Amino acid sequence: MKRDPCGFLKAEYQELVDKSFNWQLRTLEGPSAPRAKVEGRKVIVLCSNNYLNLSNHPKLKEAAKKAVDSHGAGSGSVRAIAGNMDLHLQLEKKIAEFKHREAALYYQTGFAANAGLLPQLVGEGDAVLTDELNHGSIIDGLRLTKAKRAIYPHNDLAGLESALKQADAEKARRIMIVSDGVFSMDGDLARAPDICRLAEDFGAMTYFDDAHGEGVLGGGRGIGTHFNVEGKIHVEMGTFSKAFGVVGGLIAGSQGLVNFAYNKSRTWLLSGSAPPATAAACMAALDVLEKEPEHVKRLWENTAYFKKEMQGMGFDCGHSETPITPVMLGESALAKKMSERMFQEGVFALPIVFPMVAKDKARIRTIMNAGLTKDDLNEALRAFEKVGKELKAI
Ligand SMILES: Cc1ncc(COP(=O)(O)O)c(C=O)c1O
Known part of the structure; x- marks a missing residue:
């Protein structure tokens, strides 16, 4: 039989389409904003990770523009060769200060931080214990390690303890616990x-x-500050692609961690460094967070109002403790239909369906934005009520 070398591309894509597992991308025609133009329509955005509406903040835009003028469009290389700019180092100093940690390292993305660092922290003879709901970048990072992996049930401390006991009994050289914060x-x-x-x-x-x-969380500093355990977390990993409104990954911790990480993370060593404009905008984001606490405050006020009103209408909003509010619907088809109808009503809110969540746990995942006004929220709530009733979700 003669092989068709690329036949699988079409076949596998078609399989995704047949099962409705293929991504249908929506296109923003302008900036990411609380009210954005998406495919010709001005909609209220309830699914962006731009929690604080910083991606459009004048100080971030100004910082990016200035860095283009002073440092150019690209960095020219990987950090380890000739792409290590003063802006990268200034950003890392600022991250460490912001996080109240000794040192920090900036990666091109959060995915690159997890995929590059996790497999270096544990290896043969070690044990890594990971929450079953951890993000895909953690899962992929841990696939690259020879350490023994134990996946403990979500947030189950008894399960975690028994995995720790087992790793201890098996005399693991090093043990590491990895968890999403949110x-x-x-x-x-x-x-x-x-x-x-x-x-x-x-x-x-x-x-x-x-x-x-x-x-x-924690006034913007994250889970360590929120729970007052900053000094007990050995590796704080994060991203600039969400609330900080830019792009890039980070780790914060001891100087020893940072020295180890940049000498060993292959994603950091073997991939071009962030453009100067990106590093400058990230610094501006940290600056804004320190000087303008109102964004975080407004995010939580909006979240509290939205959750209360949604629950009051009879929607099941799961057990969220943060500005991520899932609207639990069960069936994938219902979640998809609801998202489509909400878009027609001027609200952009994406469905999350199997295989991202269990088959009977499909939902619309809403993410709050500090830049939404009370009027915006009321408009979105009215749309949820209308469509929820129409589809018998409430
Ligand atoms: C929990 C978690 N970790 C890591 C990442 C990856 O971050 P980045 O967008 O910076 O690659 C994401 C983004 O989707 C995430 O949600």
Whole structure:
């Protein structure tokens, strides 16, 4: 039989289409904003990670423009060769100060931080314990390690403790616990103080992915500050692509961690560094967070109002503790239909369906934005009520 070398491309794509698992991308025709132009329509955006509406903040835009003028469009290289700019170093100093940590390292993306660092922190003879709902970049990072992996049930401290006991009994050389800080599908929080306490008991390293906590929890400083366990988290990992409104990954912790990380993370060593405009905009984002606490305040005020009104109408909003508010619907088809109808009503809110969540746990995942006004929220709530009743979701 003669092979068709690329026949699988069409066949596998068609399989996704047949099962409705293919992504249908919506296109923004302008900036990411609380009210944005999406495919010709001005809609209220309830699914962006731009929690604080910083991606459009004048100070961030100004910083990016200035950096283009002073440093050019690109960095020219990987950091380790000739792409290490003063702006990268200034940003890392600022991240460390912001996080109240000794040192920090900036990666091109959060995904690159997880994929590059996790497999270096644990290897053969080690054990890594990971929450079953951790983000895909953690899963992929851990696929690259030879350490023994134990996946503990979501936020289950007893499950975590028994995995720690087993790793201890098996005399693991190093043990590391990895958890999302905020779980992005449900908006619930990792039990960080208990995890840190258990880690201490067993001499384990703690690694928190705070992609959805930074800019949101602890006045914007993240889960460590929120739970007052900053010094007990060995690796605080995060991203500038969400609440900070730009792009790029970060880790914060000890100087020892940073020295280790940049010498060993292959994604950092073997991939071009961030453009100067990006680094400058990230610095401006941290500056805004320090000087303008009103954005975080407004995010939480909006969140409280939206959750209360949605629950009052009879929607099941799961057990979120953060500005991620899932609207639990069950069936994938219902979630997709609802998202489509909401878009027609002027609200952009994406469905999350199997295989991203269990088959009977499809939902519309809403993410709050500090830039939405009370009028915007009321308009979105009216649309939810109308469509919810129409589709018998409430
Ligand atoms: C929990 C979590 N970790 C890591 C990432 C990756 O971050 P980045 O967008 O910076 O690659 C994401 C983004 O989707 C995330 O939600």
